[in-house]
Each structure stands twice: as structure tokens, then as C-alpha cells.
Amino acid sequence: MLVLTCPCCGAAAEETELAPGGEAHIARVGPGADAEAFEAYLFHRKNPKGVHFERWRHAHGCGKWFHAARNTVTLEVYGTYPAQTSEPPRQLLDKIAARVPGFAWEGRA
Amino acid sequence: MKRYSAFAIAREAASYHEGWEKAWASPEPKARYDVIVVGAGGHGLATAYYLGKNHGVRNVAVIEKGWLGGGNTGRNTTIIRSNYLQDPSAAIFEKARSLYDGLSQDLNYNVMFSPRGCLMLAQSEHEARGWKRTAAANVLQGIDTEYVDAKRVKEIVPIINIDGPRYPVLGALWQKRGGTARHDAVAWGYARACSAMGIDIIQQCEVTAVRQKAGKVTGIETTKGAIGCGKLAIVVAGHSGVLAEMAGFRLPIESVALQALVSEPIKPVIDTVVMANTVHGYMSQSDKGELVIGGGADGFNNYTQRGSFQHVEDTIRALIETFPIISRLKMLRQWGGIVDMTGDRSPILSKTPLGNCFINCGWGTGGFKAIPGSGWAMAELVAKGEPGPLAAEFGLDRFGAGRFVDESVAAGVAH
Numbered sequence: 001m002l003v004l005t006c007p008c009c010g011a012a013a014e015e016t017e018l019a020p021g022g023e024a025h026i027a028r029v030g031p032g033a034d035a036e037a038f039e040a041y042l043f044h045r046k047n048p049k050g051v052h053f054e055r056w057r058h059a060h061g062c063g064k065w066f067h068a069a070r071n072t073v074t075l076e077v078y079g080t081y082p083a084q085t086s087e088p089p090r091q092l093l094d095k096i097a098a099r100v101p102g103f104a105w106e107g108r109a
Numbered sequence: 110m111k112r113y114s115a116f117a118i119a120r121e122a123a124s125y126h127e128g129w130e131k132a133w134a135s136p137e138p139k140a141r142y143d144v145i146v147v148g149a150g151g152h153g154l155a156t157a158y159y160l161g162k163n164h165g166v167r168n169v170a171v172i173e174k175g176w177l178g179g180g181n182t183g184r185n186t187t188i189i190r191s192n193y194l195q196d197p198s199a200a201i202f203e204k205a206r207s208l209y210d211g212l213s214q215d216l217n218y219n220v221m222f223s224p225r226g227c228l229m230l231a232q233s234e235h236e237a238r239g240w241k242r243t244a245a246a247n248v249l250q251g252i253d254t255e256y257v258d259a260k261r262v263k264e265i266v267p268i269i270n271i272d273g274p275r276y277p278v279l280g281a282l283w284q285k286r287g288g289t290a291r292h293d294a295v296a297w298g299y300a301r302a303c304s305a306m307g308i309d310i311i312q313q314c315e316v317t318a319v320r321q322k323a324g325k326v327t328g329i330e331t332t333k334g335a336i337g338c339g340k341l342a343i344v345v346a347g348h349s350g351v352l353a354e355m356a357g358f359r360l361p362i363e364s365v366a367l368q369a370l371v372s373e374p375i376k377p378v379i380d381t382v383v384m385a386n387t388v389h390g391y392m393s394q395s396d397k398g399e400l401v402i403g404g405g406a407d408g409f410n411n412y413t414q415r416g417s418f419q420h421v422e423d424t425i426r427a428l429i430e431t432f433p434i435i436s437r438l439k440m441l442r443q444w445g446g447i448v449d450m451t452g453d454r455s456p457i458l459s460k461t462p463l464g465n466c467f468i469n470c471g472w473g474t475g476g477f478k479a480i481p482g483s484g485w486a487m488a489e490l491v492a493k494g495e496p497g498p499l500a501a502e503f504g505l506d507r508f509g510a511g512r513f514v515d516e517s518v519a520a521g522v523a524h
Contacts, residue, residue, distance in 0.1 A: 001418060002409075016419050020408040022363070039509035043361035043452055047350035049412045072364075072410045 007080050009062035021055030023047075024067045025086065027108040049073055051096055051103055053088055056080075069096060110305035113217055132297060133177075133304035138311050141337035142170045144491060145329060146344055147316055147352060149173035151182040151292075152469055152476065153344035154299035154310075155484020156491065158216075161306040163485070164492035169308045170338075171300075172331060174315035178296025181346050184414075184446035185477040186369050186391065186403040188382050190227040190287035192254045194243045197502035197514050198455060199250040204499055205482030209290060212481060218298030220290050221396070225381050227287030228257075228265060230431075232276035232387040240282035254284045268378050268434045275430070276387055289382060289393055289401075295480055319356040325464035326356070341466045342491050347412065347447025349470035358462045360470070361508050362449045366416035367406040367474050370424075370443035374398030378434065388427035400435060402428060406448060406474055416445040448473050452508065454517035458486055458500035467491050468505070 002015040011017075023045050029037045046052070052072050057065050067085070069078040069092055078099070079092045086108065097103050111117060111130060121128050144160060146153045149171045160166040173179075189209055191202035208215075209222045231237035240256055247254040258280045259271045271278035300310055311333065318330040319341065328337035343352045347364045374397050384391040389405045404424025407416050421443060429436045451457060451471040456479070458469050469487045472479060486499035496504065502514055 015417055023410075035509060040359070043508045044359040045350075045361065045363050047360070047363050047410060049348070049351050052410050054409065070409075072412045075411070075413055075415075 002075070002077070004056060004068050004077060004080050006058040006061060006064065007066050007082050008058065008064035011058070011061055013058055013061055017058065017060040019057040019059040021057055021065065024053040024055045025088070025108045027086075051078070051100055055083065071100070110301070132301040133310055135312065136309045138170060138172075138309065138314065138331070138333055138336050141328070142309070143168040143339045144342060145169070145336060145338040145340075146171045146342045147329070148180075148343070148345040149177045149296075149300070149310055149312065150180045150344070150346060151178065151296050151299065151480035152346070152472070152483045152487070153342070154178075154296060154303055155480050156342055156344055156469065156487040157303045157308050157484075158299045158306075159485050159488035160492060161303065161308055163488055166488075166492055167307050169303075170336065171303065171308065171310045172314050172316060172329070172336075173310070173312045176312050177300055177310060178293055181446040181448065181476060182296045182480075183293055184369065184444055185292055186393070186401050187289040187292045187477060188227065188287070188384070188391065188393065189222070189290060189478040190284050190382075191252055191478070192227070192229065192243060192247055192282055192284045192287070193516060194246050195455075195514050195516060196246075196250060198516055199247065199252055201456075201482045201486060201499045201503075202479055203250070203252050203482075204485060205479045206286065208481030208485065212290075212295070212298070216298040216302045218294060218301055220294045220298050222288065222290040224286050224288040225393075226265070227284045227382040227384065228262065229282040229384045229386065230262070230278050231280045231282070232273075232278055232385065234279070236387055237279045240280065243282055252284075253286055254282055257281055257283045265381060266379060266383055268432050269383065270431060270433050273430050287382065289395075292477060295477075299484075316352065316355065319352070319463070319466070321357070321463060326466040339465065340491055342469065342487060343461075343466065344469045344487065346449050346470060346472065346476065349449050349468065353461075353468070356461065356463045356466055360457070360468075360505075361452055362457075362471055363410055364412060364447050364449055365407045365409065366411040366413065366445040367403075367448045368416040368420055368424075368443060368445045369401070369403045370421060370440050371395070371402065372400040372435070372438045373441050375400070375438065379432075383431070385427060385431050388431065390424045390427035390431065392428055392432065399441065400438065406450070412447055414445045414447055448476075450474075452517075453513035453515045455514035456483070456503055457505055458483070458490055458496065458503045459505040460490075460494075460496075461505065465494075
């Protein structure tokens with residue numbers, strides 16, 4: 001069973017406690033953005049086969065949103081971090097790069 | 110290709126059944142094809158079949174990274190129905206259902222289509238109102254469904270518990286002409302018919318890159334070398350995002366795991382398909398006697414063909430309340446498949462930003478029932494370069510335009 005440690009309350013939360021919230025670090029398009037950019041923001045997803053940064057909510061716990069880095073092929077969890085950031089922490093990216101050959105953070109979608 | 114028939118069985122019996130030929134050939138890839146279909150699941154093989162049969166396009170290869178029909182075609186719960194609310198969905202799923210009706214004769218391969226009826230339970234007032242609305246929509250679409258009351262549900266499925274403590278059965282949407290088919294046979298039947306037309310089916314051949322020039326596709330690179338093509342059809346379900354990335358565009362799709370399981374075989378207890386969407390489980394009985402059971406999909410991205418145990422537990426809990434008689438049964442096998450979910454839970458049959466490259470994906474949790482209709486519509490799209498009436502509403506552009514085919518709202522659940 002998937003277990004994520006909530007960075008807000010510190011609890012090791014099982015999957016039944018958590019609500020998935022989809023891909024993280026999607027940059028909201030600003031005023032004046034064209035229709036294609038808005039479409040991409042709303043609908044287009046990386047859906048990677050490999051490292052995935054995603055949003056989760058500790059729904060049956062402290063209730064807070066947070067981020068997790070997970071592998072969609074091995075189901076390995078690399079770590080969790082607070083949602084109040086626009087990029088994953090450098091330390092976590094280094095940890096993933098050491099585990100996954102060829103991994104590089106591509107920046108926000 | 111020798112025809113299968115009663116006479117063929119008699120003829121082959123005379124030589125101790127040693128003369129049966131292989132159902133399809135396994136050739137090495139040629140240097141170039143007019144059309145390459147990526148994905149030898151039901152949808153890909155049906156696309157190739159109708160390209161050959163309806164449009165005379167036979168210089169076609171179907172490329173498969175694993176084995177034929179080994180993805181979601183071999184992993185689903187084989188339910189066939191067309192009782193959809195939205196007109197575009199009803200049209201393509203009814204086309205598929207009607208093609209299933211005569212598919213065994215058409216392919217000369219027994220796909221064991223069994224129109225045993227499909228019952229979708231209403232277990233809340235909201236759901237009952239929704240199914241009545243769908244039944245009314247189906248009348249206008251020319252699809253034979255009706256809303257039946259709880260008493261009639263009990264007559265159709267004697268083992269059902271209509272007085273459940275939490276979600277009593279209020280009624281159901283009943284499609285008599287829905288049912289099940291043998292899922293592997295659908296893939297095998299299409300493969301055999303494709304092979305007989307001279308279409309190459311190339312298994313154990315993974316696509317590693319998509320070649321393009323001046324905005325148009327020119328071929329693919331694979332683990333068996335480069336293959337040129339005039340047109341490319343991507344029909345790979347859960348891995349659509351991976352292929353789209355090779356072709357240089359993104360899709361409004363996320364891949365998640367959906368699970369199914371079967372019980373030990375028992376004597377016949379249920380001769381229809383029952384779907385309980387409020388409690389989220391569905392069940393039918395195979396010819397071998399196993400109860401074939403499905404439930405909800407996981408909510409997070411996953412490419413592993415393994416799902417969360419909690420969904421197995423949720424599904425079983427729901428079905429035991431609905432069918433108390435099954436509570437002592439043991440489960441034999443459980444497995445998962447990777448399904449490609451779109452935002453509106455409707456498929457994509459579309460041109461793509463890359464010229465001469467077409468995609469058929471997004472069938473999510475309900476692709477098996479659509480195989481013949483999907484292949485029919487996709488073949489037309491690939492052959493003519495423009496979608497026909499069945500595919501017209503399922504373009505990629507519908508997301509930007511806000512023109513959804515919103516079955517996620519209509520069904521309330523994955524479908």
C-alpha cells in the first residue's frame with residue numbers, strides 16, 4: 001500500500017487517508033495568455049512513465065495539501081514536501097537524479 | 110487462409126487435427142508501409158481490419174511491443190453496452206454493439222458474443238432520475254433500453270438483494286441487447302482476418318521514436334529497425350502519452366490502474382451483466398462459471414498494471430451487499446490494466462499536431478465494448494484524413510473549444 005509522509009503534520013499516511021490531486025507545479029497562465037496556453041494549462045498533462053511530481057491532500061488527517069515525488073513505473077516514493085513552493089527542493093531533485101539515470105527537472109509545465 | 114466451419118473440423122479430424130494452419134502470420138517488417146498502426150490490441154487490430162475491408166488499404170502493419178491482445182483487451186471484464194446519454198457516445202458505442210452482433214460471421218471466428226442483457230442499478234433517487242433520462246435519450250437515439258422497477262430487477266436477477274440496508278435497489282436501466290464477448294477471441298479474430306488480407310502483424314517490436322520531416326510523419330524507429338510509413342495511427346491506450354511525447358505533442362490524458370478479479374468457478378447463478386455504480390462494482394458470470402468482477406480505478410498516475418488493494422476490498426464489499434450469496438466465494442485471480450483517462454471520460458479519435466499522424470485513445474475504463482465501432486471510425490479517419498460522422502465529435506480540439514462529450518457527468522463514475 002502507498003504510504004506518504006505528510007510534511008505538514010508528520011504522519012505516515014496510508015493511501016486510504018489521502019486524496020490524489022494530480023500533477024503538481026503546473027504554472028497558471030496569466031492574463032492575456034492565448035487560448036492554446038489556457039487549454040494546455042487546463043488539460044494537457046505530462047503523464048510521464050517514470051518520475052512524477054504530484055499533489056496530494058491529507059484528507060482524513062490534517063487536511064493539508066502537499067506535494068510528493070513518486071515513480072509511476074516502480075511505485076517508489078522519493079519524498080514529500082510542502083505545497084508552498086513552485087519547484088521541488090534541490091535536495092530531493094539530487095536524490096532522484098542519483099536514483100534515476102538520465103533524470104533532469106524540466107521546470108514547470 | 111482456410112475457413113473455419115463444421116466441415117473443416119470433419120476434414121481436419123481425418124488427419125488427426127495436425128493440419129490446422131496458424132491463425133495469423135508473423136512476418137519480419139518491410140521497409141515501408143502505407144499505414145502503420147501502433148498497438149495490436151482490439152482497437153488497433155480493428156482499425157487495420159476496417160482499413161483493409163472498408164477502404165481497400167492493405168499495405169498496413171500493426172506493430173506491438175508485447176504480444177497481441179496482451180494489454181487491456183485481455184484484461185477487461187468484457188461488458189458490451191451502448192446505453193449512453195450523449196449522442197456522439199451513443200452513436201459510436203451502438204455502432205460497436207451492432208457490429209458485435211454479426212462479428213463472428215464477419216470474421217469467421219467465434220468471438221462468443223452473448224447478448225445476455227446489461228442491467229445498471231439505480232440505488233439513489235439521483236441515479237434513478239439519471240437512468241430515466243438516459244432511457245428517454247436512448248429512445249431518441251434509436252437504442253433499445255428501458256427503465257425497469259425494483260420488482261422487475263429481482264425477476265431478471267434472482268440472486269440480487271434489492272432491500273440492502275444502505276442502498277436499496279430502486280430500479281435499473283435495462284439494455285437487453287447488451288452483454289459480453291470472449292475478449293481474447295475478439296483480438297485473435299481480428300488478427301486472423303487482418304493476416305488473411307495481407308496485413309502484417311509484428312509482435313515483440315517496440316516503437317522507440319517517431320520520425321518526421323516538415324511537420325509530417327515519415328516513419329518510426331523500433332527495436333526491429335526503422336520502418337517508413339505514409340500515415341501513422343497511434344492506438345496504444347495507457348501508453349498514449351509516451352507515444353505522443355515521441356511524436357512531439359501532449360495529450361489531455363492521465364494513465365491510471367484499473368483492476369478486475371474472478372472468483373472460483375461455480376454453477377450458473379447469474380445470466381446477465383449487473384453494474385452497480387453507486388456502490389461501485391459490477392459482475393457477470395463467464396461460461397466457465399467464474400464470476401467476473403470489476404470496480405473503480407485508482408486516482409493516481411500509474412504504469413505498473415498493479416492497483417491498490419483498497420479498491421479490491423471496496424469492490425468486494427459493494428458486491429457482497431448487492432449479492433449476499435457470493436460472500437463465501439474465494440477469489441481466484443486479480444489483475445490490473447493501465448487505462449487512459451481524459452477529462453470528460455470520452456475517447457479521442459483525432460488528427461494530431463503532427464501531419465499524417467492520427468490517434469485513437471482515451472477510452473479509459475470502457476474500451477472493450479467499443480472495439481468494432483472504434484476501429485470502424487478510426488479506419489475512416491486514417492483512410493480519408495478527415496473524421497467521419499462517428500469520430501467527428503471526438504477530436505482533440507474539443508478540449509480547447511470547451512465542446513466536451515461529458516460522460517463523466519452523465520455516468521457519474523468511470524465507465
